[in-house]
Amino acid sequence: MNNGSQVVVITGAAQGIGRSIATRFHRSSAKLALLDMDIKPFQEWIKELGRDVLLVKCNVTNRLEVEAARDQILAHFGRIDVLINNAGIGKSPHHLEEVKEEDWRQVLDVNLTGVFLCTQVFGTSMLDRGGAIVNISSMSGLIPSPLRGAYSASKAGVLMLTAQTALAWGRRKVRANAVCPGIIETTMATRNYKGPGSRQARIDLVPSGRLGTPEDVANVVFFLASPESEYINGEFIRVDGGFTLTTMLQYSNI
Ligand SMILES: NC(=O)c1ccc[n+]([C@@H]2O[C@H](COP(=O)([O-])OP(=O)(O)OC[C@H]3O[C@@H](n4cnc5c(N)ncnc54)[C@H](O)[C@@H]3O)[C@@H](O)[C@H]2O)c1
Known part of the structure; x- marks a missing residue:
């Protein structure tokens, strides 16, 4: 099956990376089920998308809402072929000793339990029929992110x-x-670098010489959901312009 005839479920699709992923699949004529807990940003955009798009208000941390979304999608499209677990949150940076338990739980709930619930509920409907799941992790899942312990752990x-x-x-x-x-x-990212020179300081850390765009991520997600990647399973692909390769650079002059 090519991407064009797939029924694709995308969580956290109202803005940012999720929205770009939706746009990428829409270009190839996939049928889209777009989920978000905040569907206001969808209202204008959905008119542009037009055909073969189902909008569902759904908080991925709530099993009943996720199950209701699945039932609605199956009733509308008849099947699910692809699940993109994209919904995620970050919190303002804190030293580990100052992280509030409430924030820790919320980040783990959305970023990890939400992925588990959606995998279980939507994934089960793909078993034995065939399908692809793409989870949006982070470079912070590979290396610890300073002051963002909950996010990295999730x-x-x-x-x-x-x-x-x-x-x-x-x-x-x-x-x-x-x-x-x-x-x-x-x-999610730009609110962290409002100070002067802060954006450039980040660019300076990236071997590719620029920050990433949501489209950079969407293109890789699209590939991982397509038959072209059929024999890739259980893989983690960095889309970071080489950022995580620079960890040892600070030692090069010692
Ligand atoms: N932007 C980055 O630099 C970056 C880097 C690495 C990983 N990521 C990951 O990419 C994903 C998308 O991030 P983004 O930058 O587009 O963020 P964003 O804040 O722009 O968009 C996230 C979307 O998820 C939705 N959402 C949040 N909690 C939800 C919930 N409980 N249920 C349903 N929807 C929910 C929000 O309403 C929003 O529309 C996240 O998982 C994030 O952790 C982002």
């Missing part, structure tokens, strides 16, 4: 859940892979 958890899903469901025709974006210019 995204590392997503990578293990991805591997677990690939292992458990490979023989039942469902693949699972993850993408680890670097700094991608969306609301």
